[in-house]
Amino acid sequence: MSNSAENDDGGLRERKRRATRASICSVARELTASSGLSGFTVEELCERVGISRRTFFNYFPSKEDAVLGHDEDAHFPEDLVAEFLASAKKEPLLEALRTYARRSGESLALTREEFAQLHAVMQREPEILARFFGESIEREREFAALIARREGMAPNDPRAVLSAHVVRHIAWVSMHEFLSAESPQNYRDILDTNIDAAGYLFR
Structure with a gap:
């Protein structure tokens, strides 16, 4: 098999x-928003997705992790860390942080619909909301x-x-604005505007 074919297969x-x-x-969030975290089983989720229970646990250790999109979304991508360091x-720190926040936000690839779905889940399930903020604090310590x-x-x-x-607050506000509004602005433009505002303040 050629290298090209191998790469295509790996990409697929x-x-x-x-x-x-x-x-x-998506299904975990939909079920949680409609029935609550305890209102469905892993087996029911798997049936909706069309996968086996074993496959589910190859991706996530629990329903809560599936709802939050863990675990790979919870860590800093190695390529971004290397580039940042x-x-x-x-370049100055603020510009490096701008680049890092841009690429981190764009890599999430979260749609407005998915954002609304996750927001609905957090409103219904305080446990999910508490875990989200608890882990967000830990990520902030790691970022610092x-x-x-x-x-x-x-x-x-x-x-x-x-x-x-x-910077994490600016990134969150920018992502919230991008996903909540019907504005034609993209995430990068919103982020740049908000970081420029912070730069003005600190100057």
């Missing part, structure tokens, strides 16, 4: 894997440590902690 498998994963998340001698590493600071340096908090 990856697309199928992502499609299956997205379908599991390598930018230390090339990453910023500190780039800047040569201690992991708990208040400058790194505040930078992580501000």
